[in-house]
Amino acid sequence: MSFLGVEDLHIDLDEFHLREVSFGLDRGDYMMIIGPTGAGKTILLESIVGFWNPERGRIWLEGVEISRELPERRNIGIVYQDYALIPHFTVFGNIAYGLKKREKTGIDEKVREIATALKIDHLLHRKPETLSGGEQQRVALARALIVEPKLLLMDEPFSALDPRTRRETRRLLLDVLERRNITVIHISHDLSDAWALANKLAIFRDGVMLQFGSMEDIFRRPKTRFIADFVGASILEGTVVENDNGYCMIDVGDFHVMSVDYADKGSDVLVALRPEDIIVSTHLPVSISAQNIIETRLRRIMPEGRTCYLNLLAHETELTVLVTNNALYQLNITPGDTIYAIIKSANVRIVNQTR
Amino acid sequence: MQKVNIFKISLTAVTFFITLLLVLAIGSLFVVPSLEDIRQNIWNAEMRYSLKLSLVTGLISTVLVMLFALPVGYALSRFHFWGKGFVKTIIDMPIAFPELVLGLCLLLLFGNTPVGKLLSALGLTFVFTKKGIVAAQFFTALPYAIRIMKSTFDYINPRIEFVSRSLGYSMAETFKNISLPLAKNGILASTVISFARCIGTFGTVLILAGGSYMKTEILPITLYLNISYGNMGMALTSGIVLMVVSFIAIFIFEKTEVGL
Numbered sequence: 001m002s003f004l005g006v007e008d009l010h011i012d013l014d015e016f017h018l019r020e021v022s023f024g025l026d027r028g029d030y031m032m033i034i035g036p037t038g039a040g041k042t043i044l045l046e047s048i049v050g051f052w053n054p055e056r057g058r059i060w061l062e063g064v065e066i067s068r069e070l071p072e073r074r075n076i077g078i079v080y081q082d083y084a085l086i087p088h089f090t091v092f093g094n095i096a097y098g099l100k101k102r103e104k105t106g107i108d109e110k111v112r113e114i115a116t117a118l119k120i121d122h123l124l125h126r127k128p129e130t131l132s133g134g135e136q137q138r139v140a141l142a143r144a145l146i147v148e149p150k151l152l153l154m155d156e157p158f159s160a161l162d163p164r165t166r167r168e169t170r171r172l173l174l175d176v177l178e179r180r181n182i183t184v185i186h187i188s189h190d191l192s193d194a195w196a197l198a199n200k201l202a203i204f205r206d207g208v209m210l211q212f213g214s215m216e217d218i219f220r221r222p223k224t225r226f227i228a229d230f231v232g233a234s235i236l237e238g239t240v241v242e243n244d245n246g247y248c249m250i251d252v253g254d255f256h257v258m259s260v261d262y263a264d265k266g267s268d269v270l271v272a273l274r275p276e277d278i279i280v281s282t283h284l285p286v287s288i289s290a291q292n293i294i295e296t297r298l299r300r301i302m303p304e305g306r307t308c309y310l311n312l313l314a315h316e317t318e319l320t321v322l323v324t325n326n327a328l329y330q331l332n333i334t335p336g337d338t339i340y341a342i343i344k345s346a347n348v349r350i351v352n353q354t355r
Numbered sequence: 356m357q358k359v360n361i362f363k364i365s366l367t368a369v370t371f372f373i374t375l376l377l378v379l380a381i382g383s384l385f386v387v388p389s390l391e392d393i394r395q396n397i398w399n400a401e402m403r404y405s406l407k408l409s410l411v412t413g414l415i416s417t418v419l420v421m422l423f424a425l426p427v428g429y430a431l432s433r434f435h436f437w438g439k440g441f442v443k444t445i446i447d448m449p450i451a452f453p454e455l456v457l458g459l460c461l462l463l464l465f466g467n468t469p470v471g472k473l474l475s476a477l478g479l480t481f482v483f484t485k486k487g488i489v490a491a492q493f494f495t496a497l498p499y500a501i502r503i504m505k506s507t508f509d510y511i512n513p514r515i516e517f518v519s520r521s522l523g524y525s526m527a528e529t530f531k532n533i534s535l536p537l538a539k540n541g542i543l544a545s546t547v548i549s550f551a552r553c554i555g556t557f558g559t560v561l562i563l564a565g566g567s568y569m570k571t572e573i574l575p576i577t578l579y580l581n582i583s584y585g586n587m588g589m590a591l592t593s594g595i596v597l598m599v600v601s602f603i604a605i606f607i608f609e610k611t612e613v614g615l
Contacts, residue, residue: 049521071520078521084514088536098522140518147522 001063003027003183004151009047009057016043017207021057025183025200032194032215033187034230035204041187044204045153048185049076061150077144081156083136085128091115091139092124098147114142117176134165138172145176152177154186158193170196191231203227221349225270228351233272234320235351240267247291247345254315258291259348270351275309275322277347281340282331292343294319298335301328312341384598388591396592404569405577406596409554412485412573416492416553420500421546428504428545429534433513449498458491458562465490465563487564488571495559496552500545507541508534544611551604555597 002024011018018040025031033041046052048059050071058067066074085094095111103110115121118138128136137157144152157173158166174197177184186197194201194215201219202212203226211223222228228235238252243265250257250271263269285293296312296319308328310321319341323331333339396402430436431443449457465471465481474481481487511534519529535542557575564571566580574593581589 046517049517051517051520070525071517072523072525074521075523076521078518080514080518082512082514084512084518086515086519086533097519101523143518143522149521 001060003029003062004048005058005060006048007058007060009044009059010055011040011043011047011052012055013043013052016040018043018047019207021209023202023209023212025185027183028181029200030177030184030186030198031200031202032198033185033202033204034189034191034194035210036189038206039204040207041204042155043207045078045155045185045187048151049078049153050074075147075149076151076153077147077149079137079140079144079152079154079157081159083128083133083140085136085139085143087128089128090124091120091126091128091131094128094139095124095142095146097143102147110146111142114146114176118142118172132165133160134162134169137161137169141169141173141176145180145182148180149182152182152184154184156187156189159189173197203230219274220347222272222351225351228270228272228349232320233274233349234318236271236273236317238269238271240265240269248350250348250350252317254317255294257294257343257348258345259350260346261348261350263350272349272351273319273343274347275320277343278319278321279342280310280312280321280323280331281342282333282337284340285342288342289344290342291345292341292348294341294343296339296341298333298337298339300335301333310339312339314341381598384591384594388588388595392588393592393595396588397596399589401569401572402577402589402592405572405574405593408485408488408571409573412488412492413550413553416489416496417546417550419489419493420496420549420553421542423497424500424504424545424549425535425542427501429508429530431501431505432508433516446501447498449494450502454495454556454558455562457494458559461490461494461559461563481563483563483565483567483571485564485571488560488573491559491563492553492556495556496549499552500549503541503545503548504538507538507545510541511537540611544608547604547607551601554600 004025006021006023009018009021016038021044023031033044035041043052047054050066050069054067058065060066061074061076086097089097092111095115096107099107099110111124112121115124118141120135120138120142123131123135123139128139131139137160141157158169161169170193184197186193188194198215200213201215201217203210203218205226211218211227213221218227219231219233222231222233225235236250236252236257238250238257240248240263241251241256242249243263246260246262248259248261248263250259250263250269252271257271259271279290284295294314296314298310299313299318300311302309302311303325307322307324310323310328312319312321321341397406427446431439431446462482465474465487471482479486481490515537516529516533519533520526524532554573555575556573557579560566560571560573560576561579566572566576568580572580574597578590578593578597581587581593
């Protein structure tokens, strides 16, 4: 049995609804929940902590059903985007708050220990309003972690932080979590958070969990077009023209692609290609194991930090490719050049047509 | 140079006009009597009685009002429950109601109904008694206090309370540790407004407790009784005392920056 089990959860609040949410996490898992605003992600976290009672369904933690348990008895920590620090307490008071309920002695040392780990030990006497966003978020983290919760829930903890503070907080969080083996559910709208932290991913939309699985699963095998779009894959519409020997040949209009995924001959399918799975070459490769070689024209180069996206056009079909700046320099290409896009058939994924 | 905005100027002018009118009206209360008159009237036995009774009943009523406004305001702000809309409408009603009608309703309730008889048997007789003053003030001020407390709690981020509960504190402990301290400005505002409202309650007190000379005579009743005898000095003095109380209350209320 999973460490945390959520089973057919239904929640109805005034304007938010959650439908048929089921998933399981093992101890130490780091689950990232991604989805557009209003997808019901926060409601899910708040019902796991116990602020909302489910209409239907059950939640299990360490084999015990907690669906109707009071929040104060669940020992699940929550960290919010707006930090929710207690304004009339000092930083010390905020961090020690939960600990005081449990212990009478050793509070001082424990607060100092976690504050040092999160680099906020010099702020203990300050009031929350005098801190920067990144500092406040670390206080909120310390407050949640110090009581050693069975489960830590975080609702967009980094979204109010600037990119540098975000990276730094992420690194500190990882350090602290690694030492504690805490199971985490983290809501974010930033895929880079998922790559940096998570091993499980769930995609939500309109109160429904569209897909749940390992990071690899969802990025390589998005179940629906929405998910594929959301995780940044190029989507091509096509028809299966041939299917044998474990291969599918798909006609996407301007060219054919070969996939190892199965679909019935004659069926209309969507094909997902991940930008990092496509290799580019300025010359037609002669002897190569990849089954798909597509002649394209380079339309645009879009820099993105140390990498850049290439926008390729095969007649009228667009492909997006991710390359490093270094590779781009060596290729020495400019818009208008002919480029060969090379894709292994194992990286051509057939996506469900639903939703 | 920016062009003159007629719309803005005329609206500001209307605002100033109405403020000026109010200032003149309030000012005349202070201009008409002589200081010596006020001093003498304040030490008059009737005035001393009325002032003392007003303060005592006002304080008791305010304490009672706050004892109810805090839980009711919190419940209305935080909880969803069956019939909440109905509850809010009924609780707010006395704000729009004439005080005299409220007084009449209370008079009927505490009179010959089973409720009135039951309370009487418990030693709580409200009709034409000093307890009636407290009851009248209580019901007149309560809706204002509840409104202020509700909007105070509405402004407190419920997530702070959520976090407190996730850290092991019960709802009641969270209310004591988090919600109450964060609501302190609202509690102060609500208390001063309630007190001012209690001290100034006239119609409800007149109908329920009666306006008997030196018996159920509070400041607004003193004003009313004296103006009917043509005793302007006493009427003005009670008016001034009431005005000062309201002024202090509004001044504190504005400082707390709480919405009504």
